[in-house]
Amino acid sequence: MLLAQAIATAFRQRFQHEPLLVRAPGRVNLIGEHTDYNGGFVLPAAVDKEIYFAVGLNQTDTIQLVAHDLDKTFSVATNGVQRSKTLWANYLLGVVAQFQKRGIQVPGFDCVFGGTIPMGAGMSSSAAVECGLAFALDQLLETQLDRMTLAHMAQKAEHEFAGVQSGLMDQFASLFGQAGQVVRLDCRSLAYEYFPFDTSACHIVLCNSGVKHSLASSEYNTRRQECERGVTILQQHYPAVQSLRDATREQVQALREELGEVVYRRCLYVVEENLRVEAACHHLLAGNLQAFGQEMYASHAGLRDQYEVSCRELDVLVAAAQTAPGVFGARMMGGGFGGCTINLISPEQVDSFIAHQKAAYQQQLGLPLETYSATIVAGVGLWAGPAEV
Template sequence: MIDDIQAKFRELYQQEPLLVRSPGRVNLIGEHTDYNDGFVLPAAINKEIFFAIAPNNTNQVRMYAFDLQESATFDVNHIQRSKTSWHNYLLGVIAQFQKGKYKVPGFDVVFGGNVPIGAGLSSSAAVECGLAFGLNHLFDFGLEKLSLVKMAQLAEHEYAGVMSGIMDQFASMFGKKNHAIKLDCRSLDYEYMDIDMQDYRIVLCDTRIKHSLAATEYNTRRKECEAGVALLRKHYPEITSLRDVTLPMLEQHQAEFDPVVYRRCTYVVQENNRVLVACQHLEEGDMQAFGQQMYVSHEGLQHDYEVSCPELDFLVDQTRPLKTVAGARMMGGGFGGCTINLVETAAVDAFTKQMADAYQKQFGVTLQLYIASIVDGSSLVDC
């Protein structure tokens, strides 16, 4: 695909571009913990957004979205939010450089890729990180990767209007081949965890459904978590987020909680603990034990955090009797998107057929499946 994007750039702008790739991500475990200052375990995968980019010696930014076959032009000196959503992922990044007092000259860019939209693989973070990486290199701004990650996250907040945690952008930028990233979302300390995928493959089952609840309920969950923290701070002033909360603290003050808020907080505290336990299993090479933590994570998301949906629950339940599946759970914000499954390599073909047949029979929808490999984060492309 990068060849097609490069060719389109040459056709549109009659010059040679810099080529950048920026991956989407999976999250093995640790869902809805990032914006609670918790732990996550993502990995960059071989579903990627590619960029062809070059300066144009004008005051204009000329963009072409390869997958949509749409173009747009903006004055680089008057960057503001657009009514067209895809514009904002790029404009937001430019705005962050400008806020940091980095002068962005006019440039041309063609971008596109194979990160499925709406599947929970963070196509938006891949776009933001790819452009940030490309501009930093193209104009020699000299920013470190962590600064680029923070800028990409702020672009998501301020221009895309989604108050995401930092996990997606961090995984896209800092990914490492054959490794997951154990990330502390409070301190941004991280550790690469070797993940042995010789005997297992990551298979993503995309429901191809995104229920309309997703955006509003995501923000509601954040507010519910904040309400829980506010209540507990009356007793424990040192608490700043659910990262600081223990299960005994919650249990001691359960009577003071709205029952829904209590369940939300309980899930987050338990999920943080699960990430740490799962990482221990990973260090021990025990993928079966790791997979069991995935199943427990899904049950918490389904019943306590209530961000699953019938399609996701069905797909996870279909895997439970299969000895060839170590673990499965919903992934991402919820109400649609993908399940992530750890499947024995030799059984992948049989698994994908069985899951597709069952989903078609149950919902009358063709299940989209992706076999993902863990790759490096954002980088230049050599051609």
């Protein structure tokens, strides 16, 4: 909470008025990777790596933004909001633009923000920034927009101002997270359901490979195209298949030759990953973390061999985890070609697991390893800071 207090203090000292204090969490995705843009299922949770905001209306027509961590400022007239060359500001400006597009007049405001979400670790710091400001403006302007609307606005901000065609999962998880719960989102209907996740029986540890291979963005678009090609072929034989969400394993296997080996593997992975998400939810309800972990290992194998978005660093981390005591499951998390593995560990083994992973990573690749322990927390909300810090 020291950072949150520092942000509140910085706001009061700089702007001389009282802010609204908001916290917006990052997220992890336990299972369900590359299923979102195929209309499938994901299983994210909000975690205690967060962005803190101090925001207040300033009775002018100027928006003043302060990136506390970067020690950078940005200001713009309320009627001049557009994409800028200041990349960090675009995530915030994009949110303002979404309010304006709805015909909501956004007056001048001051904003100081900063956080504890590690950059480049795949925990969706950008979504937390967008959702936190969207929530703060909704509170200050009393627009009474529901959380799903705010999630869509934050996603559009990312598309239009940051230029990233993300799915809805990141923004959804940041806004809809609940402490001690993971949430299964149907990315097609947007129906969602909470499942208990007992953090006293199992801890989440992320291992950051520290690499981001340049393949990531181009290969991401290629995978989307390969899946779309698969759907086109499947539709010719099974008209009910509107997305890979509708396809069965048997249908994909029956068309293996026509799909071609690469598209066949991509489609089979997505179909099987959706089945794994559903199975994983049943395991959570039954309290069977061992079985849940097996679904995670199978997910990683699919991402490595069928979807081909893993890399040596991630594979080394998952293989090392499989030999460590107290590990329920592990897999790569996120788009791939770098980023983090997510690991479920019995609480008494967390320290030895981290030491084991660091040693294995150094020994096999000569690389240092950064790790983060994460607790599942509630989604975006007000932070009741002290009146004076």
